[in-house]
Amino acid sequence: MIQTETAQQRPAAASDPFLAAFARIEQARDRQPVWPAWIFPLRKAGLARFAELGFPTLQQEDWRFTNVATIAQLPFRPLLAPGEVPPPADLAVKLPLAELTGPRLVFVDGHFAPALSSLGNLPKGVKVASLAAALATDGPLIQQHLEQHVRDNANAFAALNSAYFQDGAFVFVPAGVVVAEPVQLIHLATSKEAGAAVNLRHLLVAEPDSQMTVIESYLAAPDAACFTNVVTELVAASGARVEHCKFQDESAAAFHIAALHATFGRASNVWHHSFALGARLSRNSIRARLEGEGLECVLNGLYLPKGDQLMDHHMVVEHVAPRCASHEYFNGILDDRAKGVFHGRIHVNPGAQKTDAKQTNKNLLLSDEATVDTKPQLEIHADDVKCTHGATIGQMNEESIFYLRVRGIGEDLARRMLMHGFAGEIIDRVQHPVLREALDQIVWARLEENPQIAEGK
Amino acid sequence: MSLLEIKNLHAGVEGREIIKGLSLTINPGEVHAVMGPNGSGKSTLAAVLAGREGYIITQGSVFYKGADLLDLDPEERAREGLFLAFQYPVEISGVNTTYFLKAALNEVRKHRGQPEVDAIEFLELIKDKIQLLELREDLLKRSVNEGFSGGEKKRAEILQMAVLEPTLAVLDETDSGLDIDALRIVANGVNRLRHPGHSQLVITHYQRLLNYIVPDFVHVLSDGRIVKSGRKELALELESKGYDWLIKGHPGQLQPA
Numbered sequence: 001m002i003q004t005e006t007a008q009q010r011p012a013a014a015s016d017p018f019l020a021a022f023a024r025i026e027q028a029r030d031r032q033p034v035w036p037a038w039i040f041p042l043r044k045a046g047l048a049r050f051a052e053l054g055f056p057t058l059q060q061e062d063w064r065f066t067n068v069a070t071i072a073q074l075p076f077r078p079l080l081a082p083g084e085v086p087p088p089a090d091l092a093v094k095l096p097l098a099e100l101t102g103p104r105l106v107f108v109d110g111h112f113a114p115a116l117s118s119l120g121n122l123p124k125g126v127k128v129a130s131l132a133a134a135l136a137t138d139g140p141l142i143q144q145h146l147e148q149h150v151r152d153n154a155n156a157f158a159a160l161n162s163a164y165f166q167d168g169a170f171v172f173v174p175a176g177v178v179v180a181e182p183v184q185l186i187h188l189a190t191s192k193e194a195g196a197a198v199n200l201r202h203l204l205v206a207e208p209d210s211q212m213t214v215i216e217s218y219l220a221a222p223d224a225a226c227f228t229n230v231v232t233e234l235v236a237a238s239g240a241r242v243e244h245c246k247f248q249d250e251s252a253a254a255f256h257i258a259a260l261h262a263t264f265g266r267a268s269n270v271w272h273h274s275f276a277l278g279a280r281l282s283r284n285s286i287r288a289r290l291e292g293e294g295l296e297c298v299l300n301g302l303y304l305p306k307g308d309q310l311m312d313h314h315m316v317v318e319h320v321a322p323r324c325a326s327h328e329y330f331n332g333i334l335d336d337r338a339k340g341v342f343h344g345r346i347h348v349n350p351g352a353q354k355t356d357a358k359q360t361n362k363n364l365l366l367s368d369e370a371t372v373d374t375k376p377q378l379e380i381h382a383d384d385v386k387c388t389h390g391a392t393i394g395q396m397n398e399e400s401i402f403y404l405r406v407r408g409i410g411e412d413l414a415r416r417m418l419m420h421g422f423a424g425e426i427i428d429r430v431q432h433p434v435l436r437e438a439l440d441q442i443v444w445a446r447l448e449e450n451p452q453i454a455e456g457k
Numbered sequence: 458m459s460l461l462e463i464k465n466l467h468a469g470v471e472g473r474e475i476i477k478g479l480s481l482t483i484n485p486g487e488v489h490a491v492m493g494p495n496g497s498g499k500s501t502l503a504a505v506l507a508g509r510e511g512y513i514i515t516q517g518s519v520f521y522k523g524a525d526l527l528d529l530d531p532e533e534r535a536r537e538g539l540f541l542a543f544q545y546p547v548e549i550s551g552v553n554t555t556y557f558l559k560a561a562l563n564e565v566r567k568h569r570g571q572p573e574v575d576a577i578e579f580l581e582l583i584k585d586k587i588q589l590l591e592l593r594e595d596l597l598k599r600s601v602n603e604g605f606s607g608g609e610k611k612r613a614e615i616l617q618m619a620v621l622e623p624t625l626a627v628l629d630e631t632d633s634g635l636d637i638d639a640l641r642i643v644a645n646g647v648n649r650l651r652h653p654g655h656s657q658l659v660i661t662h663y664q665r666l667l668n669y670i671v672p673d674f675v676h677v678l679s680d681g682r683i684v685k686s687g688r689k690e691l692a693l694e695l696e697s698k699g700y701d702w703l704i705k706g707h708p709g710q711l712q713p714a
């Protein structure tokens with residue numbers, strides 16, 4: 001642990017690999033100026049902020065339960081160019097969620113792969129493109145939003161992302177337009193090099209009264225050891241209806257750090273889902289700002305760590321405007337020596353009267369060695385609000401199993417039913433029917449692999 | 458052949474003997490009531506019959522349909538037609554009521570060598586039963602017992618019983634916590650199931666329930682033994698005289714009638 005702290009508190013010295021990597025970005029800019037001029041200062045600011053912050057340590061309240069020393073100790077090798085061997089063209093049809101139709105952008109090790117992507121017929125004015133490409137065509141539109149929704153200055157990983165992001169997706173739905181089919185952003189990690197770092201930046205904008213469904217999926221070759229660091233900025237303007245689903249199933253050697261920075265407008269309806277299945281260590285940081293009056297948002301998540309996996313969800317929901325509802329539901333099923341971390345803070349500003357905020361975190365432990373640290377918090381500065389929170393950690397309820405058995409259901413099926421039910425509570429909140437069904441099958445198959453269930457104890 | 462034959466049963470939990478030599482025989486089509494004060498062993502009897510874990514049988518035997526009941530797992534007992542209506546039905550979050558009850562019915566049907574029912578057949582089959590118990594159909598779409606009122610939970614137990622059509626139903630304090638209207642609905646549901654191939658063991662503290670579910674036999678349980686048995690009039694006698702009349706007046710001397 002002591003060794004860890006030393007490694008983490010290292011300032012960005014001149015010989016620092018982070019500076020060296022940045023010099024490569026700077027040279028590339030001079031040689032081939034593909035990025036608009038305003039991007040570079042943004043990168044420099046990110047680098048400076050990262051140098052100032054360093055990697056987080058366990059001393060910081062927001063990182064008390066998640067030790068990122070293993071990431072800090074990796075050699076930092078940002079993948080600044082696409083790999084030389086492209087993945088097979090039929091790869092996308094074999095992936096999970098392949099049954100979903102609609103536009104898809106595929107990124108391999110953080111770089112857009114046009115050959116694997118398809119756009120289909122998009123309604124007029126809708127933009128679904130690689131961010132790097134869109135900067136050339138829609139620079140001013142992107143400039144209005146990019147980095148504007150990242151409000152967490154203390155997040156070193158977001159700062160690192162600002163400095164090094166190479167690509168990502170730009171999804172833009174103009175006012176009043178409905179995109180019925182889900183837009184899929186598929187990420188494949190293939191690099192086996194330790195410390196290979198993928199920095200992705202997504203910008204998703206739903207203008208007033210528009211509708212969109214966006215799915216971010218993170219997948220990996222079985223032994224890919226990438227460090228993925230993604231920042232998604234999501235805007236749901238007034239009256240917009242947005243469903244945003246993140247599905248993470250990277251390899252057991254991967255590190256996955258993700259931040260969602262979201263701004264919701266008046267009377268918008270937003271569903272965010274996080275399904276965490278893979279990676280050795282993953283952190284989902286969610287920052288939602290409820291800016292317009294009378295909006296409703298659901299933040300919903302399921303994590304299924306096993307082996308030595310650590311899965312962390314860290315959330316701050318900020319009620320700025322009155323009469324907004326935010327409901328958070330996070331369930332975890334943990335096995336082996338896995339660790340779960342949940343931190344949820346609901347912050348109600350003085351003006352946010354009639355706030356209706358609810359937060360629950362439920363954890364099912366399948367093994368004696370699995371652990372959970374959960375910390376639901378309320379910070380209320382208004383006097384006419386309805387806020388509740390709660391967390392549970394426990395084994396499978398023997399009383400429930402007995403009840404099912406007394407009705408003729410065998411013990412094995414009883415355990416499966418309870419487990420499926422626990423996950424099903426979360427899956428049922430997914431609005432898009434095909435996505436819901438696909439996730440249900442993936443989660444069910446994953447739980448079925450679990451020997452604890454098969455053994456019946 | 459009798460349906461259920463309990464002979465000199467001794468059973469307990471956590472090292473404490475609660476049932477101390479209980480004998481009881483139920484024949485097909487009969488309704489028996491077991492009454493007794495708190496702590497007399499009523500719920501232990503229900504737990505032992507259903508096969509709850511942690512209950513140890515130290516002596517005696519329980520035969521059901523001529524076979525040793527105690528050898529069977531809880532689910533095997535259920536498939537053989539033994540039903541327990543819980544005193545405190547369990548809320549099972551995330552498990553849909555229809556899905557659960559259809560799975561339970563199909564387990565029983567498989568065991569009987571009958572074809573399984575599909576979702577449409579199941580809904581057809583349950584429709585009348587829901588009306589009989591005056592339950593709302595949308596309860597079927599909810600998680601098992603979750604958010605049900607106390608009365609709804611008890612009625613849902615009887616709904617399950619109506620669907621599973623058991624040979625022997627054990628009702629464990631089904632009347633507790635019910636107001637008079639709910640009690641009437643529950644009793645009506647139970648009575649509709651009464652036929653020569655169906656027996657009931659009604660466990661209750663109060664005589665009140667027996668105004669609605671009229672038993673063929675009444676047994677008084679005290680300190681783990683049946684201290685008096687009689688016809689339905691015994692319940693009325695208990696109502697007017699109280700349990701003390703039996704328990705204190707004749708310590709340890711009463712034998713089953």
